[in-house]
Amino acid sequence: MAPKKGKKGKEPPPPPSKAMGPPPKPKKIPPPPSCFTNEDLLKFKDMFKAHDEENIDKVPIQLIPLMLRKLGFNPKTAEIEQLFKMFLEDDLVDTVELHEWYFMIEAKMNWGDDFELAVTKAFAALAHDDDETGIAQLEVLKEELMNWGEPLSEIEFVDWVRLAIKDKTYNIEDGTFLYPKFIENMNNKDEKYIKEPINFFKLDQKTLAEMAIKKAQEEKEEQERKELERRAKEEAKRQKMIADGLIPPD
Incomplete structure (x- = not known):
């Protein structure tokens, strides 16, 4: 009589593939810039959280210009692009993390804002x-x-x-x-x-600056024109007085 078959047990999981290698190490988040006070960091973090609508500790990249403006900055398009190049991993990233946000603020402060x-x-x-x-x-x-x-x-x-x-x-x-x-x-x-x-x-910065420069130039030209007219009149008056014998010629 043939022996009864035992219950088939679960097959053991396959050994991990050596090709996979060890799991990646977690990214080490750098400390915030030392130039910021605790009060500064709290304000910047509150701004970040206010725009983290999905509560994932990230904000959409397109909100960064608005967030900087709300802090009182006026970043130009070229500056925004430079910030992304400096602090984001690559061009495919579409969100910004809190520590990256801190360093963007620091960079913009160092660049100045006029x-x-x-x-x-x-x-x-x-x-x-x-x-x-x-x-x-x-x-x-x-x-x-x-x-x-x-x-x-x-x-x-x-x-x-x-x-x-x-x-x-x-x-x-x-x-x-x-x-x-x-x-x-x-x-x-x-x-x-x-x-x-x-x-x-x-009325953006460029338009207003061009308007002011153009206006100043035209006002300067108008003043120069009036000054030339004044001198011409004075010279004509002087020549008439010479002709009338009221003053000696040069």
Whole structure:
């Protein structure tokens, strides 16, 4: 009689393949930049968490420009691209981790930021605020902005005035406009209020700078023209007095 077959046991798992090698070591996260205080780190982390909507300790790469602007920076497109090259692993990465966010902020701080200064100076020139008091007549600025660069339309200017009234940078009674504060408020706007954090209703840094430079050049040329006319008149008057014998010739 043949022996009974025993129950078939589970086959043992195959031995691990030597080709697979050891598991990869976890990535060592570097400490945050030493230049930041605990208060700085808390503020930067809160900003990061506020945009980590999926709660995965990562934020979408496309939100980095907005996040930097909310911290008061004004990164240019070339600077954003440089930050990604410096601190992200490759071009395929579509998220940013917290430690990478810290180092991006540090780099941007070291590069400096002159956007608000350039825009403020442009506004001063366009508003004829020669002493740069920060106060302008809105009607004067409106006239310039509707005729220089990419002109504002009436509809766009109505939106501008509405924001200025809301932000208390425009005084309806005397027509004064606190343009530095307006620029600061526009810089801090969230994307849920306007499509772009900084658009100045078509007035970007380049446009404003070009407008201010062009205006200054034309004003200089106008002053030179008036000075030449004044000298010509004085010379004509002097020649007439010589002809009339009132003064001796040279």
